[in-house]
Amino acid sequence: MTATSPAVAVITGGASGLGKAIALQLAEQSMQLVIADINAEIGRETQAELEQLGATVAFVEADVSQAEQVKHYVDVALERFGRIDYFVNNAGISGPGTPFADNSVEQIDAVLDTNLRGALYGLKFVLDAMLKQGSGSIVNMSSSAGLVGIEGVGVYSATKHGLTGITKTLAVEYAARGIRINAVAPGATETPMVAAYREMHPDIVARNEAAIPQQRFGTPGEVAKTVCFLLLGSVPHINGVTLPIDGGYTAQ
Structure with a gap:
């Protein structure tokens, strides 16, 4: 980057x-963006919306559970823009929302493959690029379920605890080589995934909301602002942290 x-x-x-x-x-920061998502139709719509705002955007259809597709979105970024300065390791699914013993092997594998394997593949291939250029900043998307136990999301919780752990390890391994790795841990946030979960399990969602000291779910904008704060490094000495965004839920 010049x-x-x-x-x-x-x-x-x-x-x-x-x-x-x-x-x-990030579009407000005049960045060049690579959007990777499994949903091509929505991905193209988001690309068009961002381009209308003046951003330069490449969309890549990708199933992050497949290593070759992860490598492909990294390759597209490098071929199109020449480098990767920032990586938001965000893709994930919630799982069936049932007690752990009720999960099928296939359901367990699906959550592990997307949330943990997919995130690790992303870190591996993005770090390859960042190490060659000698700089970079990464934010992993953990969760309040990556800090404490929450009923009905056992496999999801395991994957998010995994992301909390890898964030610490990679921060230690690569800090001296110009790369920062942090994570955010949102609590329940008003996203399409949470809306779908509320449809399936309204009782669990209601209990979770009542347990939040601020008595409300977070918003995507609040999470986005926190991610950008860590990613862009306005305080560059912050490294290896997982920052809760949960209205005080995990402070209890």
Whole structure:
């Protein structure tokens, strides 16, 4: 990146929900964006919306559970823009929302493959690029379920605890090589994924909302602002943290 060229950010799961909110925030920073998402139709719509705002955007259809597709979105970023300055490791699914023993093997594998394997694949291939250029900033999307136990999301919780752990390890491994790795841990946030979960399990969602000291769910915009704060490094000495965005839920 020269003094005049815009920075490049890659966002997985960037077509909707938190990923789209983050993309909109980064578009305001005049960045070149690579949006990777499994949903091509919504991805193209988000690309068009961002381009109408003046952003330069590449959309890549990608199933992050497939290593070759993860490598592909990284390759597209490098071929199109020449580097990756920022990576938001966001793509994820919630799972069936049932007690752990009621999960089928297939349901367990689906959540593990998307939320943990997909995130690790992203870190591996993005770090390859960042290490060659000697700089970069990464934010992993953990969750309040990556900090405490929450009923009905056992496999999801395991994957998010995994992201909290890898964030610490990679921050230690790569800090001296110019790369920062942090994570955010949103609590329940008003996204399409949470809306779908509310439809299936309104009792669980109601209990979770009542347990939040601020008595409300978060908004995608609040998460996006926090991600951008960590990602852009206005306080560059922050490294290896997982920052809750949960209205005080995990402070109890």
